[in-house]
Amino acid sequence: MSSAVGTPAPGAVQPMVKAEGVHKSFGHVEVLKGIDLEVAPREVMCIVGPSGSGKSTFLRCINHLERINAGRLWVNGHLVGYREKGGRLHELRDSEVAAQRRDIGMVFQRFNLFPHMTALENVIEAPIQVKGVRRAEARERGAALLERVGLADRVHNYPNQLSGGQQQRVAIARALAMEPQLMLFDEPTSALDPELVGEVLDVMRGLATDGMTMVVVTHEMGFAREVGDTLVFMDDGVIVESGDPRSVLTDPQHERTRSFLSKVL
Ligand SMILES: Nc1ncnc2c1ncn2[C@@H]1O[C@H](COP(=O)(O)OP(=O)(O)OP(=O)(O)O)[C@@H](O)[C@H]1O
Ligand SMILES: [Mg+2]
16 A cells, blocks of 8 residues: 555656645635646746635645645655655654755745845855854855855845845745755745846746756746746646646636636736
8 A cells, every 4th residue: 555655656757746636725715626736857837826726825835834634745755744654644743844844945925034144144044054064165155056146246245235136036045055956936026126027037047947846836927938847727726727838828728727818918
């Protein structure tokens, strides 16, 4: 019974994320009504859908910030939040959940930087505190990451001295500093002034080119079309359709998708 769980068939590439019948309720309200999907290593999956359809909740489940009520979720072959033993699921301890979460970078709409720390200090905090990286090494790597997101000249600035786009790029560098295997983005450009959106999308495009596995909730259809390998349309807690972004955007198969796209394109 238990042997099949999380064990891919020989020769198959193990998905970076696999969701099987994921259900999530808040009280009596069912927000996720059975989500099935797979994200392959190096894949960029974009998720779109109306407000309240469950996109953020699903991302938070991947990261085990929310506990699912039914179904199963794996990240890189590991059951999220549980260990399977003798065909039964046992909940992981908080420390074990934290260890799982360490491999997943998350970037939110609001950048959530530490206001009393410089860009560099924000980036090196977790590697030092959580991973025990030596300060000198963390600073060196942190500076390189800030350079990678185009902020070599902003290393010693505090968040309130940075634009929204710059703050979001620091947030991305901070997530990358933990060397995640998977990056989750929840509307990373929605809080930005329009002229700052491009610089953040450029950084994300670079990450995708470098082979990072990414799940991106976004309203940026241009980004989804150009960078996404897969586009998922969610509505009311289910995946209505998914596929190659160009096909979904130009030839949606479902009325709900058509109606949504007609409002956002
Ligand atoms: N902690 C919570 N407690 C109760 N209800 C919640 C909670 N978090 C989310 N919800 C509800 O779950 C539903 C889905 O919310 P979610 O934030 O996942 O939607 P979304 O697709 O990300 O929407 P948006 O595009 O507005 O960000 C909403 O009806 C929301 O009110
Ligand atoms: Mg959301």
